[in-house]
Amino acid sequence: MLSTRSINLVTRPLSAVNAIRLSSSSSKIQASAMVYSNYGKPSEVLSIHKHYLPELKPEDVHIRFLAAPINPADCNQVEGAYPIKPPFTNALGSHDPVAVGGNEGVAEIIAAGEQVKGFKVGDKVIMANAGKGTWRTHAALPATDVQLLPGFNQDVSLVHAATLTVNPSTAYRMLKDFTLLQQGDFIIQNGANSAVGQSVIQLANAWGLKTINVVRDRPNLDELRQYLTSLGATHIITEEELSKRETRSKLKEWLNGRKLRLALNCVGGKNATELGRYLDHEGKHVTYGAMAKQPMQVPAAPLIFKNISFHGFWVSRWTDTHSAQERESMLADLIDLIKQKKLKEPIWEKVSWKVNAPEEETLKTFREAVDKGITGYGKGKQILVFDE
Amino acid sequence: MLSTRSINLVTRPLSAVNAIRLSSSSSKIQASAMVYSNYGKPSEVLSIHKHYLPELKPEDVHIRFLAAPINPADCNQVEGAYPIKPPFTNALGSHDPVAVGGNEGVAEIIAAGEQVKGFKVGDKVIMANAGKGTWRTHAALPATDVQLLPGFNQDVSLVHAATLTVNPSTAYRMLKDFTLLQQGDFIIQNGANSAVGQSVIQLANAWGLKTINVVRDRPNLDELRQYLTSLGATHIITEEELSKRETRSKLKEWLNGRKLRLALNCVGGKNATELGRYLDHEGKHVTYGAMAKQPMQVPAAPLIFKNISFHGFWVSRWTDTHSAQERESMLADLIDLIKQKKLKEPIWEKVSWKVNAPEEETLKTFREAVDKGITGYGKGKQILVFDE
Numbered sequence: 001m002l003s004t005r006s007i008n009l010v011t012r013p014l015s016a017v018n019a020i021r022l023s024s025s026s027s028k029i030q031a032s033a034m035v036y037s038n039y040g041k042p043s044e045v046l047s048i049h050k051h052y053l054p055e056l057k058p059e060d061v062h063i064r065f066l067a068a069p070i071n072p073a074d075c076n077q078v079e080g081a082y083p084i085k086p087p088f089t090n091a092l093g094s095h096d097p098v099a100v101g102g103n104e105g106v107a108e109i110i111a112a113g114e115q116v117k118g119f120k121v122g123d124k125v126i127m128a129n130a131g132k133g134t135w136r137t138h139a140a141l142p143a144t145d146v147q148l149l150p151g152f153n154q155d156v157s158l159v160h161a162a163t164l165t166v167n168p169s170t171a172y173r174m175l176k177d178f179t180l181l182q183q184g185d186f187i188i189q190n191g192a193n194s195a196v197g198q199s200v201i202q203l204a205n206a207w208g209l210k211t212i213n214v215v216r217d218r219p220n221l222d223e224l225r226q227y228l229t230s231l232g233a234t235h236i237i238t239e240e241e242l243s244k245r246e247t248r249s250k251l252k253e254w255l256n257g258r259k260l261r262l263a264l265n266c267v268g269g270k271n272a273t274e275l276g277r278y279l280d281h282e283g284k285h286v287t288y289g290a291m292a293k294q295p296m297q298v299p300a301a302p303l304i305f306k307n308i309s310f311h312g313f314w315v316s317r318w319t320d321t322h323s324a325q326e327r328e329s330m331l332a333d334l335i336d337l338i339k340q341k342k343l344k345e346p347i348w349e350k351v352s353w354k355v356n357a358p359e360e361e362t363l364k365t366f367r368e369a370v371d372k373g374i375t376g377y378g379k380g381k382q383i384l385v386f387d388e
Numbered sequence: 389m390l391s392t393r394s395i396n397l398v399t400r401p402l403s404a405v406n407a408i409r410l411s412s413s414s415s416k417i418q419a420s421a422m423v424y425s426n427y428g429k430p431s432e433v434l435s436i437h438k439h440y441l442p443e444l445k446p447e448d449v450h451i452r453f454l455a456a457p458i459n460p461a462d463c464n465q466v467e468g469a470y471p472i473k474p475p476f477t478n479a480l481g482s483h484d485p486v487a488v489g490g491n492e493g494v495a496e497i498i499a500a501g502e503q504v505k506g507f508k509v510g511d512k513v514i515m516a517n518a519g520k521g522t523w524r525t526h527a528a529l530p531a532t533d534v535q536l537l538p539g540f541n542q543d544v545s546l547v548h549a550a551t552l553t554v555n556p557s558t559a560y561r562m563l564k565d566f567t568l569l570q571q572g573d574f575i576i577q578n579g580a581n582s583a584v585g586q587s588v589i590q591l592a593n594a595w596g597l598k599t600i601n602v603v604r605d606r607p608n609l610d611e612l613r614q615y616l617t618s619l620g621a622t623h624i625i626t627e628e629e630l631s632k633r634e635t636r637s638k639l640k641e642w643l644n645g646r647k648l649r650l651a652l653n654c655v656g657g658k659n660a661t662e663l664g665r666y667l668d669h670e671g672k673h674v675t676y677g678a679m680a681k682q683p684m685q686v687p688a689a690p691l692i693f694k695n696i697s698f699h700g701f702w703v704s705r706w707t708d709t710h711s712a713q714e715r716e717s718m719l720a721d722l723i724d725l726i727k728q729k730k731l732k733e734p735i736w737e738k739v740s741w742k743v744n745a746p747e748e749e750t751l752k753t754f755r756e757a758v759d760k761g762i763t764g765y766g767k768g769k770q771i772l773v774f775d776e
Binding site for chain 2: 083268273287288289290295296297298299300301302303304305306307308309310311312313314317
């Protein structure tokens with residue numbers, strides 16, 4: 001059941017595989033993985049480990065990755081500052097126990113064990129859950145660790161597929177799960193230019209909701225305004241403007257009698273507190289990030305007298321506590337929106353990972369990218385694209 | 389249908405009623421009320437207004453108050469710093485429009501209009517909702533503004549009856565409505581010596597729950613420890629101890645594998661943040677007061693990764709958004725616990741309001757009491773007791 005493709009891979013010049021042990025239990029599929037053996041700054045602790053995939057087990061699949069983002073949370077994970085900590089193991093035949101970086105990505109099935117049902121060679125799959133390591137050319141995994149993308153076709157790019165389970169899924173759940181929103185209702189969010197923020201704008205727009213989008217002041221503010229408006233943002237306001245007293249009447253005008261019952265926060269600190277100030281009775285304040293690395297202040301009065309509540313959202317927990325069917329239904333919705341051109345790719349920057357390129361070159365490119373990935377800024381989301 | 393009692397009331401010496409207008413639409417029932425015509429410090433803006441109750445309307449009841457507490461929220465109301473703001477009116481025949489202070493209390497029906505059903509003269513009633521004014525000797529109100537106390541008998545003191553709808557009801561709802569607690573489960577609360585805190589300890593104890601009680605350090609800490617332990621407190625710890633690193637292992641020992649999923653906060657500031665730190669995954673942090681008058685800091689990580697959420701509770705909103713049946717069922721439960729001696733009277737101090745005493749005397753006593761009521765400290769809850 002090995003594809004031609006996976007056989008081609010082992011016909012590479014021998015020079016490239018010098019460092020790799022080929023044991024009797026190995027397949028002939030040569031893989032590279034971005035690994036770390038202790039926590040630290042990603043650009044410092046990550047290195048490439050080359051190995052052969054193990055022989056195909058009956059319940060496993062062999063996959064080759066096509067694209068995988070460097071999300072800020074992936075970087076926190078390498079730093080040891082993320083609750084999902086893949087164990088350091090020698091499973092890949094490394095000298096020191098290592099973990100593979102990355103949590104999200106799209107891959108192609110290149111071989112499926114004889115007990116595997118529902119997948120065939122050539123199928124595009126995404127990860128069924130976080131923590132499995134996606135910064136690698138190939139992986140051997142239990143088939144339960146991957147899942148098909150419902151409705152995936154040529155209208156859905158690899159970048160879309162590689163980035164669907166974290167950012168758009170976070171936006172989708174936050175808009176659906178905290179309060180019942182109806183057509184014409186408003187939500188407010190800070191960090192509106194973040195990858196999740198962009199998804200929020202587009203999903204809200206597709207669902208007939210209106211958005212008040214808070215961004216940091218910046219030299220190219222007009223450009224950002226234009227871009228967010230092109231995605232469907234209703235109103236855009238800077239953090240500084242939001243904190244002004246007169247903004248209250250401006251927001252009142254915008255809302256025109258509608259209640260503001262959902263605030264989405266990925267910034268924290270003072271700005272998160274500000275968002276809460278504009279929420280109406282029964283409003284929900286949902287935190288999914290902390291770019292400012294500052295706690296927010298929560299006064300007692302809105303909690304007690306306006307029944308505003310403060311929540312957090314973490315898509316990995318959502319995935320772990322909901323059925324595969326629920327996730328599939330969400331992904332199908334998202335893919336529908338992509339096909340209808342209502343959900344665009346995030347702004348992204350290609351990080352090329354050529355399977356046959358010298359190790360040093362791949363590592364250099366990756367390290368530059370990962371430093372941009374930590375901040376979440378750079379020219380856009382850093383996305384590993386695996387080319388041969 | 390006038391009781392003997394209400395007839396007796398109008399046989400007072402004329403000297404006491406000199407200042408009162410007796411119009412053709414008045415009854416012969418003479419009343420005094422603690423009123424304010426503008427917001428400010430209660431001991432400064434409150435004054436006594438004497439008047440006759442209006443003639444009994446078909447849908448009204450005439451009541452005479454037996455006992456009414458001075459709750460901190462009542463004082464905030466007089467200060468204008470409370471969301472429930474009884475309108476200033478001339479309904480009591482005052483020169484300036486006034487509002488009557490107080491929200492909670494127990495009264496006796498002294499007359500019931502011909503259309504009133506379900507009440508008879510002599511029935512003890514409490515207020516069906518907040519904002520009706522209980523700091524007065526008598527009132528004429530629509531019968532819908534009062535309700536019977538289910539199961540009320542001689543085992544239930546007037547102080548109990550007068551203070552049931554705010555503090556014990558708050559404790560009851562907070563323990564019931566935010567997370568499902570099972571026998572042996574722990575909760576943590578600060579301000580454990582507050583009136584609500586004492587109710588929490590007793591209700592938790594009656595329901596087989598365990599409490600970790602945080603109090604401020606103080607000279608008579610041992611005495612307080614003893615008292616709270618006598619109410620059923622499982623553990624008592626000072627704010628200072630709670631903030632120490634080694635407390636984590638102590639709490640772990642206390643919990644002995646149980647998860648801590650409910651924190652009750654009436655303090656705010658740093659201590660409220662501390663409580664949150666000890667909550668387990670899915671924990672609920674509920675604020676019902678802000679004694680320290682400081683907002684709490686909420687870091688992002690517990691919101692996102694532990695799914696801890698921050699809520700507020702306000703018993704007036706609960707009453708407004710729930711049926712009379714639900715409230716009655718809660719009050720019946722509370723009264724059962726009182727009869728079983730599982731819920732004691734709060735520690736309280738009598739504020740005597742003698743119906744026939746000179747106005748100046750009543751006002752002086754009241755002003756002293758209200759200043760203690762603002763802080764919520766003093767020697768206990770300040771409770772107006774109406775004697776003839």
